[in-house]
Amino acid sequence: MVRYVLKRVLIALLTVFTLATVTFFLSKLLPGDPFMNEKIPTSVQEKQRAYYGLDRPVTEQYLIYMGNLVQGDLGTSIKYVGRSVWDIIREFFPVSAQLGLIALVFAEIVGLLFGILCAQYRNRWPDYVLMVFAILGIALPSMVIGPLIRYLFGVQLRWLPVGGWGKPEQMLMPAFVLGLGTIAGNTRSMRACMLAVITQDYVKTARAKGMSPLRVVMKHELKNSLVPMLANLGPMIAGVLMGSFVVEQIFVIPGLGKHFVNAVSTLDYPLIMGLTIFYGTFLVVMNLLVDILYGWVDPRIRVK
Amino acid sequence: MKKLVSLILALAMLVLTLPALAAGTTLTWARGYESTSLDPAESADDESNNIVSYLTEGLVRILEGTLVPGIAESWEISDAGDVCTFHLRQSTWSDGTPLNAQDFVYSFMRLIDPEAGHSQAATGFCVLNAEAYNQGQAAPEDVGYRAVDDYTLEVTFVSSGLENLYLLADNAFRPVKKELAESLGETYGSDADKLLGNGPMKMESWLHESQMVLVKNENYWNRDAIQMEKLVGMCNVSGDTAVEMMMTDMIDLASFSDPTYYTQLQDLGFDEMTYTNTDQFIHINQNGRNEETGRFLSNVNFRRALSLAIDRTAMVNTVMQGQTPANRVIDPDAAGLEGRFVDEYPVENTINVTAEPEKAREYLALALEELGATEDQIPEFSMLCYDTQGNLTKLQAVQDMLLTVLGIRCAIDPQPIQQMIAKVYSSDFDFWTGGMAIGTVDAASPDGVFANWDVNDPDALFGYGNAEYAALLDTAQQASDLKTRLDAVAAMEKIFIDEVPTLLLTWQTQHVMVRPGYVITSVDASFGADLAFVQVQP
Amino acid sequence: MQIIQRNRLDFTPLSPDELSGEEMVRPETTYFRDVWRNLKKRKTAIASLVILALLVFMVLFGPMMNSYNYYSNDYSAANQGPSGEHWFGTDTLGRDLWTRVWVGGRVSLLIAILATIIPYAIGMLIGGVSGYFGGKIDMLIMRIIDVLMGIPSLIYDILLIMVLGSGSISTLVLAFTITGWLGSARTTRGLVLQLKEREFVMASTTLGASPMRIILRHLLPNTLGIIVVGMTMTIPSVIFAEAFLSFIGLGITPPNPSWGQLIKEASEVFKQYPYRFIIPCIFVGLTMLCFNLLGDGLRDALDPRLRS
Numbered sequence A: 001m002v003r004y005v006l007k008r009v010l011i012a013l014l015t016v017f018t019l020a021t022v023t024f025f026l027s028k029l030l031p032g033d034p035f036m037n038e039k040i041p042t043s044v045q046e047k048q049r050a051y052y053g054l055d056r057p058v059t060e061q062y063l064i065y066m067g068n069l070v071q072g073d074l075g076t077s078i079k080y081v082g083r084s085v086w087d088i089i090r091e092f093f094p095v096s097a098q099l100g101l102i103a104l105v106f107a108e109i110v111g112l113l114f115g116i117l118c119a120q121y122r123n124r125w126p127d128y129v130l131m132v133f134a135i136l137g138i139a140l141p142s143m144v145i146g147p148l149i150r151y152l153f154g155v156q157l158r159w160l161p162v163g164g165w166g167k168p169e170q171m172l173m174p175a176f177v178l179g180l181g182t183i184a185g186n187t188r189s190m191r192a193c194m195l196a197v198i199t200q201d202y203v204k205t206a207r208a209k210g211m212s213p214l215r216v217v218m219k220h221e222l223k224n225s226l227v228p229m230l231a232n233l234g235p236m237i238a239g240v241l242m243g244s245f246v247v248e249q250i251f252v253i254p255g256l257g258k259h260f261v262n263a264v265s266t267l268d269y270p271l272i273m274g275l276t277i278f279y280g281t282f283l284v285v286m287n288l289l290v291d292i293l294y295g296w297v298d299p300r301i302r303v304k
Numbered sequence B: 001m002k003k004l005v006s007l008i009l010a011l012a013m014l015v016l017t018l019p020a021l022a023a024g025t026t027l028t029w030a031r032g033y034e035s036t037s038l039d040p041a042e043s044a045d046d047e048s049n050n051i052v053s054y055l056t057e058g059l060v061r062i063l064e065g066t067l068v069p070g071i072a073e074s075w076e077i078s079d080a081g082d083v084c085t086f087h088l089r090q091s092t093w094s095d096g097t098p099l100n101a102q103d104f105v106y107s108f109m110r111l112i113d114p115e116a117g118h119s120q121a122a123t124g125f126c127v128l129n130a131e132a133y134n135q136g137q138a139a140p141e142d143v144g145y146r147a148v149d150d151y152t153l154e155v156t157f158v159s160s161g162l163e164n165l166y167l168l169a170d171n172a173f174r175p176v177k178k179e180l181a182e183s184l185g186e187t188y189g190s191d192a193d194k195l196l197g198n199g200p201m202k203m204e205s206w207l208h209e210s211q212m213v214l215v216k217n218e219n220y221w222n223r224d225a226i227q228m229e230k231l232v233g234m235c236n237v238s239g240d241t242a243v244e245m246m247m248t249d250m251i252d253l254a255s256f257s258d259p260t261y262y263t264q265l266q267d268l269g270f271d272e273m274t275y276t277n278t279d280q281f282i283h284i285n286q287n288g289r290n291e292e293t294g295r296f297l298s299n300v301n302f303r304r305a306l307s308l309a310i311d312r313t314a315m316v317n318t319v320m321q322g323q324t325p326a327n328r329v330i331d332p333d334a335a336g337l338e339g340r341f342v343d344e345y346p347v348e349n350t351i352n353v354t355a356e357p358e359k360a361r362e363y364l365a366l367a368l369e370e371l372g373a374t375e376d377q378i379p380e381f382s383m384l385c386y387d388t389q390g391n392l393t394k395l396q397a398v399q400d401m402l403l404t405v406l407g408i409r410c411a412i413d414p415q416p417i418q419q420m421i422a423k424v425y426s427s428d429f430d431f432w433t434g435g436m437a438i439g440t441v442d443a444a445s446p447d448g449v450f451a452n453w454d455v456n457d458p459d460a461l462f463g464y465g466n467a468e469y470a471a472l473l474d475t476a477q478q479a480s481d482l483k484t485r486l487d488a489v490a491a492m493e494k495i496f497i498d499e500v501p502t503l504l505l506t507w508q509t510q511h512v513m514v515r516p517g518y519v520i521t522s523v524d525a526s527f528g529a530d531l532a533f534v535q536v537q538p
Numbered sequence C: 001m002q003i004i005q006r007n008r009l010d011f012t013p014l015s016p017d018e019l020s021g022e023e024m025v026r027p028e029t030t031y032f033r034d035v036w037r038n039l040k041k042r043k044t045a046i047a048s049l050v051i052l053a054l055l056v057f058m059v060l061f062g063p064m065m066n067s068y069n070y071y072s073n074d075y076s077a078a079n080q081g082p083s084g085e086h087w088f089g090t091d092t093l094g095r096d097l098w099t100r101v102w103v104g105g106r107v108s109l110l111i112a113i114l115a116t117i118i119p120y121a122i123g124m125l126i127g128g129v130s131g132y133f134g135g136k137i138d139m140l141i142m143r144i145i146d147v148l149m150g151i152p153s154l155i156y157d158i159l160l161i162m163v164l165g166s167g168s169i170s171t172l173v174l175a176f177t178i179t180g181w182l183g184s185a186r187t188t189r190g191l192v193l194q195l196k197e198r199e200f201v202m203a204s205t206t207l208g209a210s211p212m213r214i215i216l217r218h219l220l221p222n223t224l225g226i227i228v229v230g231m232t233m234t235i236p237s238v239i240f241a242e243a244f245l246s247f248i249g250l251g252i253t254p255p256n257p258s259w260g261q262l263i264k265e266a267s268e269v270f271k272q273y274p275y276r277f278i279i280p281c282i283f284v285g286l287t288m289l290c291f292n293l294l295g296d297g298l299r300d301a302l303d304p305r306l307r308s
Helices: A002-029 A042-051 A058-070 A085-120 A125-139 A142-156 A168-198 A201-208 A213-250 A257-266 A269-297 A299-303 B002-015 B046-055 B101-111 B121-126 B130-134 B163-168 B178-187 B239-247 B259-266 B291-297 B300-309 B312-317 B357-371 B389-406 B417-425 B449-453 B467-478 B482-499 C002-008 C016-022 C031-040 C043-065 C097-133 C135-149 C153-164 C169-195 C199-206 C211-247 C259-267 C274-302
Strands: B026-030 B060-063 B066-069 B072-077 B083-088 B145-149 B152-156 B201-207 B211-216 B230-234 B253-256 B271-284 B381-386 B410-415 B431-437 B502-514
Touching: A002 A058, A002 A269, A002 C135, A002 C153, A042 B121, A042 B130, A085 A125, A085 A168, A085 A213, A085 A257, A085 A269, A125 A168, A125 C274, A142 A168, A142 A213, A142 B239, A142 C211, A142 C259, A168 A213, A168 C274, A201 A213, A213 A257, A213 A269, A257 A269, A257 B417, A257 C153, A269 C153, B026 B239, B046 B201, B046 B211, B060 B163, B066 B072, B083 B101, B101 B121, B101 B145, B101 B152, B101 B178, B121 B130, B121 B163, B239 B253, B239 B259, B253 B259, B259 B271, B259 B502, B271 B389, B291 B300, B291 B357, B291 B381, B300 B357, B300 B389, B300 B502, B312 B389, B312 B502, B357 B389, B381 B389, B381 B417, B389 B410, B389 B431, B389 C259, B410 B417, B449 B482, B467 B482, C031 C043, C031 C274, C043 C097, C043 C274, C097 C135, C097 C169, C097 C211, C097 C259, C097 C274, C135 C169, C153 C169, C153 C211, C169 C211, C199 C211, C211 C259, C211 C274, C259 C274
Parallel strands: B026 B230, B026 B253, B381 B410, B381 B431
Antiparallel strands: B060 B066, B072 B083, B083 B152, B145 B152, B201 B211, B211 B230, B253 B502, B271 B431, B271 B502
């Protein structure tokens, strides 16, 4: 187990290193210059470039950046003058995380229920109806469904506020929209797992012994099909994190998602780097935890 | 089912009634995006600039295009025209501590501090030796600022032009308190507790990307003119979201240029205030992005043909709704000597508002003859724009007009903002679309319309090479009487229309939608309605 | 040896008319024919296949069914609802939406298919090499994949597209390829690891086939079934990614339409002109739905355990 965990941690560290390196050079390849502005004379632009160390050779910049990174220093934003990348993450990530968590829990529960029902009624109409419904969740991207339900519940029915963040009623719509996309994936993998388990002998035996279908599901099937579900968690978190960009924009949520896209388009190098590394590291750590959990639950994995 | 339908219908009816909320001394408004910095030396975008202007007060202000006193009660200009002596009133910061001439000198010197590299430093270069100091070639005591006593400030400018005084009204010349600025360093202006002002409002709280709360500054020198007790800014609210928030009483004021949005609110009984604020144009790079395109674009008849192919009226009816086709450079609202500029200086040769295909093709034929080229040799042109849906729709319309009328092919090149600017500077475009604050007609003002096409300014976006035009611009900026300046402006306009350095399309009108009861008293073409001076109808 | 030789002499050859004794009762069946037979039983999968075929047909020939092209403006016909003249209505510039929807579908589907097949092909090759050779090569490739898998791909798609310059089909496909081959490489490697122990591979090795020949001719074709399932599931996500990139302004350059572009253009005016928004949404939704259902059906058809 220790060997397994160590190996995973080593890979995770390597991933973060690669991530930082690739992002650094990619962002240097981005065309344009963050200080170019019609109102700022070139001499002042030079001063600003020097201030952020952007006048030095790229390799030197890289070494400085990696040195700072090791010490946990992500630098200062160029666009948001005087605010460090950490300030920005600290301020906006909790909002995104909260939104993502609610969405995940919602998607997990609905996906689980749908998956169980689909497997139970395999190839009969409830299976088809639920699958179509779940897949519609993927098929209708958040940029489509978001404005629609905002208009319906926010303006027409006035049940929920159109936007903003902080109150529970402001979280319902965005979490629903964000979770929708992952429901289908959950349903499908849950259904597949359940089907795989259903055909196992012990489940057949339990049924033969006269156990009610519901008890069979709860006692035998569910527990065993949850294991592979764990493996889905990593990609799901990634999906929710990225999806949050659109949802945050539609529902006026002060989250981290929009900062990333904006940083790229304004060439705020420290922010692009900082956020990519932060997102990446966050995902790597999540995957690491899932891997370790997985290895702990299912010992066969460790041997592979 | 029937019940459900009728319920939904009933609810829908509710929405269509007038918002019930009444106007009070609190105003909640929609802000398009978050301020990047509220440090006067760094504030660059409109959403930062308007907040800075609520929070601080400089020596002078521009109100409705004219200079009015701010902290300076009065001023005298030396005979040579380059030294201005300001007499300050006794006033305080919003925390009650006194504000004096030394504070201004500190703030102005901080702006051009060579160590700090502030982005707005160049605004300060109108003062003697300021640029040299910023470049490390002059000592701080050589810079043209002198606090004669606590309430007298003497400023020596580089030139004697009138434009200098207008420049002093800029946000970059707003005061910053020394102790605070020195302890905070570059983080000044990044949070509610990291700034201090002396303007009509002071900041109570600032949740980034979400909500900003400003309250009345009881220590403001002109406090009696302020009726608003509280201003709440909701960040990242624009377009459809703003409309829906207006409908559901979450905000009181939002500004739109697209009729898709404001027409939805007109029917609901909101008050509307409009002002013309932007020139929409497509700039022509006469050098071209390469020799091949430059060969054609430098030909004046070719450019005339382009302009004649554009149906400005059709565009206003479809893709640029709510705007006015530009038939000349100066917009109809602009002030002249006494009345409107457009009445005092009529032009005979106006810009075509509808397409004139035959004439366009004649000019094209003429251009091809002059160039000794055939139609097949006309290359594909690149149309650069900032990547927004509005720009893309606009360019697609122009793209199709040039293709149908003249058979000229163009490819649209949408870019994120910084990449677009980089391409503009490296001349990597043939056409470039943009919108620019209309500014004042008076070329003495730094945001005068024609200053944008200043051939002498290496950093101006459209270096337009015409010696006669450049000479006129100098006259317009430096002459001391308004008549001479406006005459020069009128002459520049004629050259501009004739030479077509830029395809002017429309004047864009901004529609400020506001809950009935709030009265907007002052508007700035780039920042919008001045919310600090909003009055409440009794 | 001797025994065998002696016994041989005990046999007497059969007369030719007796040779038909081992005739096959049922027609010979291949793997794919078998899968197809199983797939045919699944109504949803077949329905999806038919709808997809129809969509492909319309995308190819739909624009030819009326006289409009996708880029010409007609200001007298701006913002018209669906009618006999313009079957799907027109947009702000008076362009015919019927034509734009199908041309847009062409772009979206082309991107989706290319950005699925190319990365899968690369992934399969790398995965196949990795799985077949094993040892250090496998170790190295798998570690690289492990590391790259940890990087959120959409972030890199955004950065890559900005570096490569946005706006064309090829840059989108290239960016998706750079980030998209990892999953298929990993899956293929897993399958190859199982397959290479099988007899037919051993037989081929013994006969002196080169490693590349074994990988290309024997191993990869046998992984195709599962890979195809993966591909049908990937296509919808590429369609989604294209729509997402259009939404943030990194899609195809106008006036070229794509479904993502059409949705983006209409998303702010869906209250005024609902048809402009709903029509492309229906086709995006339908395509994604069909590919998903087809994938589900294929997977069931491939997995003998789930055959009922």
